[in-house]
Amino acid sequence: MNLRLQLFELEDQPWFPHTIRQGMLDFLRFMITKLNAYEAALPLLQELLERTQQQHITDLCSGAGGGIAAIQQQLSERMGSTIGITLSDLYPNITAYQYLHHKSGGSIAYIPEPVNATAVPESVAGVRTIFSSFHHFPPATAKAILQDAADKRAAIGIFEGARKSWLEMLLLWLAFPFLILVVTPFIRPFKISRLFYTYIIPLIPLGIIWDGTVSLLRIYPPEQLQRMAEEVNVTDYTWRSGRAGAGVGKNVIYLIGYPKPI
Structure with a gap:
């Protein structure tokens, strides 16, 4: 599936109810964590941290922080020291961030104010990451996110938890309606509104199926990510895209970029 269609996702719409949006994001966080979906991204994250000699990641467009707890723990184990992660979003999910902050013993922090990924404040440091969110942005905005990182000499890793295949689409349509009903009572923090909707x-299951379908169609394939990165106006910067991982729920499409040593 190499095509990309710029369709709309419900969670992107300003009018879409916040409670439904957060319920959808909570489900995504739960599934990414249980599947350890970003395991294949760990070597790439380690590479970014080592090349830039940093021990901190600032996650942009964090949503509900899906998979971040496992990433923080496993990456720290790989590198032999505690790697801190700060969550941020244009629409911060404070409840989810507080839960992850407490669960991680403070290793996962968050920025309570809105953070625009195309204009990240100078005060925000660390390797930048975007998990499962880059496809939300049309090409011009996506390129602006890369340009902002390059302008500020920040390393950045873009990761989408999919292979972008028709098999994934089929699983979404046939398996997810039942999966949502089964796992929802086990999602934490517990919310009555999540059960009701x-x-x-x-509305949450319908939103998940619609947005999941659109997400697969909107994900940039590696070749398009590479072309976009090469159009960024910057010198002495390295870009690399591709696919990593194998197995159901373990595939990752990625783009990494980092400044070359001076």
């Missing part, structure tokens, strides 16, 4: 008025 899953079992009584099933």
Whole structure:
């Protein structure tokens, strides 16, 4: 599936109810964590940290922080020291961030104010990452995110938890409606609203299936990511894209970029 269609996702719409959006993001966080979906990204993250001699990651467009807890723990184990992660978003999910902050013993922090990925404040340091969110942006905005990182000499890693295949689309349509109903009671932090909008008025499941379908169609394939990166106006900067991982729920499409040593 090499095509990309610029369709719309419900969670991107300003009018879309916040409670439903957060319920959808909470499900995504739960599934990414349980599947350890970004395991294949760990060597790439380690490379970015080592090349830039840093021990901190600032995650942009964090949503509900899906998979971040496992990434922080496993990356710290790989590198032999605690790697800190700061979550941020244009629409911060404070409840989820507080939960992850407490669960991680403070190793995962968050910025409570909105952070625009195309204009990250100078005060925000560390290797930048975007997990499962880059596809939300049309090409001009996506390129602006890369340009902002390059302008500020910040390393950046873009990771999408998919291979972008028709098999994934089929699994989404056939398996996810039942999966959502089964796992929802186990998602933490617990919310009555999540149960109501899953079992009584099933707006969360419908939103997940619609946005999941659109997400697969919107994901940039590696070749398009590489072309976009090479159009960024910057010197002495390295870009690399590709696919990593194998198995259901373990595939990652990535783009990494970092400044060359002076």
